[in-house]
């Protein structure tokens with residue numbers, strides 16, 4: 135049988151010998167891995183930061199991305215940041231998870247040890263306006279991915295879920311075993327995909343799946359070379375603030391000033407994207423070192439809540455720019471306060487966030503001032 139035969143499962147041909155203790159994850163940054171990882175959506179905001187971290191840790195990485203919400207320049211910058219000795223470990227494929235031919239090309243070329251699955255559409259408002267697009271892209275894309283992973287004997291996945299699956303939590307902090315609820319079609323795709331992943335793993339216990347529920351990812355790599363670059367008017371708070379700071383937008387609309395919080399604005403758990411990327415490395419370590427992890431969910435947050443107005447103040451301090459604000463009615467569907475319980479990730483992944491609001495704003499501003507128009511040239 136050829137070493138690339140899809141019939142031969144990866145676990146039959148390779149064994150992973152990383153010894154693992156949960157608390158080693160944070161201390162283990164010098165332990166290199168040569169495992170090969172497929173990163174779907176790797177040209178995007180969280181993907182680029184995670185790919186850079188993977189390369190720095192010695193992993194071999196292939197990206198598949200259809201560039202729907204990203205540009206190839208971002209991948210080139212990751213290569214530059216990784217340096218000449220590491221960048222040879224990165225393959226980039228323009229491809230769409232909804233297209234099985236694209237998946238066949240990628241899977242038949244490289245044997246992957248695990249997949250980190252970021253690819254998906256993520257704009258809540260757009261998902262309400264175009265639910266079929268979201269179900270088609272996020273659900274069909276992921277089902278195809280599961281099909282090809284099964285075909286090629288790669289049964290280890292880290293999946294990008296979201297704190298959105300907690301809906302309007304009745305109590306905070308959000309704990310992983312809370313009852314889940316979706317507030318919009320985007321949230322429902324995450325909820326459905328979590329359930330699908332659980333069913334697939336239950337039917338075939340060889341699967342090892344980690345569902346990572348991100349809270350609010352912000353900030354950028356400290357180099358200021360990669361960062362978030364949304365198309366059009368940003369939906370999320372930090373990219374919006376950033377565009378006000380560089381003069382692309384005149385004023386920040388603060389959605390809600392009558393919430394029962396200390397300053398009346400809503401509270402979220404902002405997490406530095408570099409911490410988030412680290413969380414994926416910790417998840418991979420667990421996946422490679424433990425046989426029977428099943429399908430398990432972890433929050434990736436800091437456990438600290440920050441209000442919109444506190445975030446504005448922190449960004450003003452970091453940037454030295456005044457951010458004009460307009461107090462507006464609440465945004466429909468928004469919760470008052472959401473933040474993570476971080477205990478499970480700390481205990482079982484040996485991961486916790488290192489950075490606070492100050493570093494998040496510092497690095498986001500560094501990215502913004504060096505790239506006021508993101509990856510695009512000034513129009």
Ligand code: NAD
Pocket residue numbers: 174175176177178179180181198199200201202203204229230231232251252253254255256271275294295296297348349350351
């Ligand atoms: P992003 O849009 O920057 O990255 C997603 C990438 O996936 C993009 O590069 C896009 O081109 C690609 N993509 C989309 N559909 C594809 C398809 N069918 N085939 C191939 N590529 C496709 O988003 P991000 O912020 O990096 O988010 C990554 C993941 O994390 C998403 O699944 C998102 O839902 C999830 N998430 C993000 C946040 C957040 O606030 N950023 C919060 C929670 C969860």
Ligand code: UFG
Pocket residue numbers: 256258296297298299348349350351369370371372374386387388389390400401402442465468
């Ligand atoms: N906000 C403003 N003005 C803006 C944008 C946002 O006041 O221009 C407020 C919102 O009302 C909210 C807070 O800032 O109170 C954070 O809003 P974001 O849109 O940045 O983030 P959300 O918490 O609403 O949602 C984000 C992603 C979801 C994801 C969730 C949890 O958009 O996809 O984090 O990870 F599910």
